[in-house]
Amino acid sequence: MDSKNILEASGLNHWFGTGDARKQALFDVNLTLRRGSFTVLMGPSGSGKTTVLTLVGCLRAVQDGQVTLLEQQLNGASEAELVALRRRLGFIFQAHNLHESLTATQNVVMGLQMHRGVSDAQAQHAAVHALGLVGLSDRVVYMPGNLSGGQKQRVAVARALVGNPALVLADEPTAALDKDSAAEVVDLLKRMGAARGTTTLLVTHDNRILDRADRILTLEDGRIVRIEDRG
């Protein structure tokens, strides 16, 4: 594996269903992510973007092909190894998935708490600091129900980045946001990622954010049909 790459996937095939209902979702996908890069994965609905994201994010088992993430082979990795790898990743979901019973700070603390050796005080301090970086210093004790859509997504960004992940996987993070909020969230993600050396793979079909990408991969019918380097 090239040390400049954080992820290398080659000959990736994936199927869903069994028997007659078995359907192939990915066809011979090859993908590399350079350390610290900001990559956008585009494509129409059903093109396989989400499947790529779940495979790279250690959320599904690799069926066919090779995936090396953070210098570890995902093929044949145990559940415990996959869980340990996921702790080194940051996830941002389309629906932000904040815990409604936790304050903004507590939600961000959850992004740290699975790491051993982080005290409560350290986690609290880091969470408040991360919320400050995303411009929510005055919302640290707010519950998600009292935040706007853009603010919730910014909390999700803080939660994904607070543990200094090696790779952030973001799935349509701007889909539910207006133009300004979308631009704000993506800029934030890129700026904070760059500052921390974090690699980002962002799945979207939102053309408004393409100009922020270092690289754009286009996926159609389970195949990568275009790679555009901009960095």
Next chain:
Amino acid sequence: MSRLLQAIFGRLPIGWLQLTHNRTRFAAALAGVAFANVLVFVQLGIMNSMGAATLRPYEFFQADIMISAGDSNAMTDGGNVARQWLLQAMADPDVTDGMGLFLANVAWDRGEKDISLSTFGVDPVKPGFINPAIAGDLALLEVQDATILDRLARGLTKEEAAGVRPQTPLAFEAQGRTLVAYTTFAGGGGFGGDGYMFVSDQTFLSLFPARSSAAPDHILLKLRPGANVEAAIARLGRLISDPSLRIRSFAQAAQDDLTYQQTRRPTGIIFGFGVLIGVLVGLVIVYQVLSTDVADHLREYATFKAMGYGPGFFLGVVFEEALVLGIMGFIPGLIVGTGILSLMGKITTLPLGMSVSMAVSVFIGTVVFSALSGAIATRRLAAADPADLF
């Protein structure tokens, strides 16, 4: 509370925060657990009361050995025992004294509502067989139709009971005779009668002419101090030529009676089932609350799974919720249960009430069964697949 739980679990108290986020639902869940606790407390209270009421008459006597008919499962049932066995038992070198005990229910005719008194016919010149609290007055029974009355009997007013003294005896009608109570003792209502009464064996036989002085209900024996009770029982078994008789230590007879009442009599079985139903209701309530809570937060749990939280974390959260529900639901359950038992005790004069051992055992049971409910509810966590989040 949140800080305390955070210190205990070493992480954010997600379970507590989830439960208290919707206060109405949390209050309803606690009310449900408290209700189950009250159910268990009431049933246990009645069951314990039955045990106390069963043992209560044994506390009125002092004996080492009791001889009963073969079909006698309790003090109050079974056939009679021939007095000749009392004489036979006296031949044993360790047996120092013996007394026939007669027993039957007497209805005190009070017009609208009779008082049923479990009546003991005893030899008034043998105070050594009677509890010292009563034995001092035993000589009063030498007068025909004299009684020592239970001042705690159901239906007897405090004023009536307080007025019963040797100088101001209380005469009343029972079994077609006029009995005279010269003094009282603290008995208490039971399940088989409203209270107790002591009369002499001669008065007893007058009340029940069909009974014979040659056939008491039980024979009580006293042994010389330091005698081996079991060895004496074994010798008596050989000495008494009726193998159908039950010859037991007095303590064993009381224990057998208790076991019989709790496991073989319908009332004991019914109250036992009542406790079981209370436990099951609690189990179902806690399971329902936890299971709904897990289902409601499946997306959040899936998110945590994606972030790298392992199964131990999720088990911990559900157990945390189970413990919070169990402990916080127990407190109102204890308060209400104590109130209900106290009220029932006052109304029925049964020995009903909350005891420390009962409170502790129900608390432990609540926590254990809440944790069990939590363990069952965690099965729903398997449905939280982080891959479905995308």
